[in-house]
Amino acid sequence: MKTLLHICCAPCANQCVTSLREENIEVTGFWYNPNIHPFTEYRSRRNCLREYAKDVELPLIEQDQYALRPFVREVAEDIAHRCVKCYEMRLFQTAKTAKEQGFDSFTSSLFISPYQNHELMKAVAERAAETYGVEFLYRDFRPLFKAGQEHAREHCFYMQKYCGCVFSEEERYLKANKIIP
Numbered sequence: 001m002k003t004l005l006h007i008c009c010a011p012c013a014n015q016c017v018t019s020l021r022e023e024n025i026e027v028t029g030f031w032y033n034p035n036i037h038p039f040t041e042y043r044s045r046r047n048c049l050r051e052y053a054k055d056v057e058l059p060l061i062e063q064d065q066y067a068l069r070p071f072v073r074e075v076a077e078d079i080a081h082r083c084v085k086c087y088e089m090r091l092f093q094t095a096k097t098a099k100e101q102g103f104d105s106f107t108s109s110l111f112i113s114p115y116q117n118h119e120l121m122k123a124v125a126e127r128a129a130e131t132y133g134v135e136f137l138y139r140d141f142r143p144l145f146k147a148g149q150e151h152a153r154e155h156c157f158y159m160q161k162y163c164g165c166v167f168s169e170e171e172r173y174l175k176a177n178k179i180i181p
């Protein structure tokens with residue numbers, strides 16, 4: 001089976017790639033993350049992924065757009081509940097690309113993160129699969145999260161300090177300064 005793995009970052013992707021390969025699934029990475037800001041952060045995560053992909057001979061499709069304005073326009077109406085829009089942007093594009101480029105299925109490294117809304121992402125991915133007529137390869141990668149982080153530290157990957165969007169960076173600032181409990 002050929003699957004298109006949406007990748008949010010190399011620290012999250014490495015164990016997803018390893019475990020899918022262990023299942024004899026042919027994996028291609030897909031970089032599309034309009035949610036990552038500012039550009040320096042976007043570039044650090046993208047470049048780290050490029051290096052990792054080269055090291056493990058992972059084919060990588062890049063939709064390389066730094067898209068602050070389209071992203072903010074998408075989520076501005078309801079910033080508190082923005083993650084659903086963020087998942088939709090990324091997972092629908094992944095499903096569309098998987099269909100257009102002849103993959104059997106798609107999934108995402110987001111499913112390794114204990115910090116994401118796993119059930120919401122799953123529901124979005126299922127909708128994307130139905131919309132584009134391509135299989136969503138569901139895997140709960142969360143038990144591998146710790147191993148992925150360890151691998152990333154051992155290999156000196158770039159490690160981000162917030163989820164990705166300007167709003168998550170703001171939340172980190174507010175929490176660090178105890179402005180919100």
Ligand code: SF4
Nearest residue numbers: 083086163164165168
């Ligand atoms: S917090 Fe993370 S998942 Fe939610 S909108 Fe921001 S980047 Fe996307």
